[in-house]
Amino acid sequence: MNLLLFSALVFGVSAVAGFLGSLTGLGGGVVVTPVLTLLLGVDFHYAIGATLVSVIATSSGAAAAFVKEGFSNIRVGMFLEIATTLGAVAGAHLTALLPTSSLAVIFGAVLLYSAWHSLQRPSLNKESPPDPLAVRLKFDGAYPGPQGPVRYHVRRVKTGFSVMFGAGMLSGLLGIGSGAMKVLAMDQAMRIPFKVSTTTSNFMIGVTAAASAGVYLAKGYINPGLAMPVMLGVLTGSLLGAPRLMSAKTRALRILFAVVVGVLAVEMIYNGFSGGLR
Amino acid sequence: MTDDRLEQMVGSLLRAGVLISALVVLAGGIWWLAEVGGAAPAYNQFQGEPSELRHVGLLAASLAHPRPEIVIQLGLLLLIATPVARVVLALVAFALEGDFTYVVITVVVLVVLIYSLVMPFGGGPPPHATGLRKTPMPSISTSTTSPAASLRVAPGVPVKMRSPGISVTQRLIQPTMVAQSKMKSAVRSF
Numbered sequence: 001m002n003l004l005l006f007s008a009l010v011f012g013v014s015a016v017a018g019f020l021g022s023l024t025g026l027g028g029g030v031v032v033t034p035v036l037t038l039l040l041g042v043d044f045h046y047a048i049g050a051t052l053v054s055v056i057a058t059s060s061g062a063a064a065a066f067v068k069e070g071f072s073n074i075r076v077g078m079f080l081e082i083a084t085t086l087g088a089v090a091g092a093h094l095t096a097l098l099p100t101s102s103l104a105v106i107f108g109a110v111l112l113y114s115a116w117h118s119l120q121r122p123s124l125n126k127e128s129p130p131d132p133l134a135v136r137l138k139f140d141g142a143y144p145g146p147q148g149p150v151r152y153h154v155r156r157v158k159t160g161f162s163v164m165f166g167a168g169m170l171s172g173l174l175g176i177g178s179g180a181m182k183v184l185a186m187d188q189a190m191r192i193p194f195k196v197s198t199t200t201s202n203f204m205i206g207v208t209a210a211a212s213a214g215v216y217l218a219k220g221y222i223n224p225g226l227a228m229p230v231m232l233g234v235l236t237g238s239l240l241g242a243p244r245l246m247s248a249k250t251r252a253l254r255i256l257f258a259v260v261v262g263v264l265a266v267e268m269i270y271n272g273f274s275g276g277l278r
Numbered sequence: 279m280t281d282d283r284l285e286q287m288v289g290s291l292l293r294a295g296v297l298i299s300a301l302v303v304l305a306g307g308i309w310w311l312a313e314v315g316g317a318a319p320a321y322n323q324f325q326g327e328p329s330e331l332r333h334v335g336l337l338a339a340s341l342a343h344p345r346p347e348i349v350i351q352l353g354l355l356l357l358i359a360t361p362v363a364r365v366v367l368a369l370v371a372f373a374l375e376g377d378f379t380y381v382v383i384t385v386v387v388l389v390v391l392i393y394s395l396v397m398p399f400g401g402g403p404p405p406h407a408t409g410l411r412k413t414p415m416p417s418i419s420t421s422t423t424s425p426a427a428s429l430r431v432a433p434g435v436p437v438k439m440r441s442p443g444i445s446v447t448q449r450l451i452q453p454t455m456v457a458q459s460k461m462k463s464a465v466r467s468f
Contacts, residue, residue, distance in 0.1 A: 001317065001319065002315060002317060002318060002319075003311065003314055003315050003317050003318070003319050004311055004314050004315035004316070006319040007307075007311060007315075016339060029308075036321075040321075041321070041324055042317075042321040042322065042324045043321055043322055043324040044324075045324040045326075046321050046324060051320045053354060053357065056357055056358060056361065057296070057357060057358070059361065060292045060295060060296045060357065060360045060361060061292075061296050062291050063289075063292055064292035064293040064296060065289070067285050067288050067289040067292065068285060068286060069290035069292075070282075070285060072285075074281070074284060074285060075281075075380065078368060078380065078383055078384055078387065079364075079383055081365075081387045082383060082386050082387055082390070083382065085387055085390040085391055085394065086390055087389060088394065089393065089394050089397075089432075092394070096325045120342070136379075137379065146376070166380065195373060206352055206360070206361035207362075207364075207365060207387070207391065209361075210358050210361045210362055210391060211390065211391055211394040211395070212394070213358045213395065214394055214395035214396065214397060215397075215398045217332055217358075217396075217398075218332055218333070218398035219323075219326070219332070219398070220326030220327035220328075220331070220332050220356060222331075222351070223321065223327060224310070224327075224346075224347045224350035224351045224354065225310060225314075225319075225347070225350070226309040226321055227350070227354055228303055228310065228350050229307070230355075231299075231354065231357065232300060232303060232304060232307065235300055237401070244429065256443070264368065
């Protein structure tokens with residue numbers, strides 16, 4: 001196989017990753033990392049460098065559309081980015097101290113449970129009043145639904161903020177899985193509508209990934225020849241996927257999300273046991 | 279400024295950043311594939327990138343003599359800069375709105391972001407450097423030397439010559455060939 005064919009193959013795989021990533025609010029690393037390492041025999045360091053590029057490309061590519069359409073909640077995103085970026089920095093400093101392999105297994109198990117749990121319909125009957133903190137931070141908003149704008153409230157801001165710190169740490173420690181935690185924190189803890197959760201996660205993951213980019217670049221993980229088809233493929237996929245989200249049914253998106261997160265969880269557990277992470 | 283206006287501006291900025299970086303990466307990618315497209319991919323072993331692809335300053339300096347890898351990496355840097363730029367834009371927008379709470383929130387995000395981007399280039403190795411690195415163990419190395427080189431001579435004894443000189447070799451070739459041909463014919467006659 002020559003580089004031309006290899007790049008075309010990586011472009012195709014990345015397009016699928018970008019498509020799935022834009023619909024689920026995940027970075028696309030779920031697809032890119034294992035295909036590069038397991039199927040194409042790429043070294044893990046180059047693979048996580050390419051994954052970082054794919055996360056930023058998915059985020060910026062899809063979020064451009066989501067923000068303009070009014071799906072992503074910019075205020076929620078900006079506020080929670082404090083937690084994710086601080087978490088990412090903390091995670092980067094903790095890699096030397098914590099056993100990343102066992103952490104990968106634990107987080108994988110948590111994600112597996114969360115994937116199953118996210119399929120259960122959240123009980124909307126016990127409508128609690130909106131969190132006063134959410135009101136003060138002007139979180140409450142509306143997103144475009146089939147019959148005009150749908151208004152929503154944001155709940156349990158402190159819990160969401162704490163889980164976001166964990167999500168940031170996860171990306172700093174393990175390089176993957178932060179998108180899934182972000183969606184789960186907004187959907188399950190803060191009770192934000194699913195489409196707003198995934199699109200706001202999409203909006204945020206670019207900034208969390210950019211926080212790790214300095215380290216990856218300085219250590220030489222970002223290989224231009226490999227990152228090129230990944231970036232162009234992911235962008236193409238996310239631009240194709242973003243318009244689908246607007247018309248897609250929430251239930252279908254939930255199932256897709258649960259399946260992708262389930263696969264991600266299995267990958268993390270596998271990586272933990274095989275010692276593939278760093 | 280309203281939130282709706284902010285959304286439109288942030289969306290446009292993200293779109294522009296993605297478009298520009300994609301065009302730069304595409305241009306570099308076509309050039310790169312035209313040069314090395316026929317070669318076999320070699321990503322199976324981590325070697326790290328050369329320093330001009332790892333440091334922003336060196337990358338900018340090497341733009342004077344661009345190579346395809348430099349162009350692609352420039353496009354990737356523009357992609358990484360896009361989310362940072364949108365945080366800056368949000369900061370300006372919240373300041374114009376007079377929304378003090380969100381000015382503080384955005385400043386905190388920006389400071390953490392800049393710290394984490396600049397930290398690995400600052401003094402000392404990045405904190406990651408103490409992590410575990412897996413590298414393949416080199417196999418047992420073998421080396422072959424000619425017997426002449428391993429010839430042991432007791433210390434103190436001068437070695438005049440290790441092999442016959444060129445003049446001797448030339449003189450001995452002819453008699454050796456003649457003698458060997460006679461030996462062979464002698465064996466065959468049995």
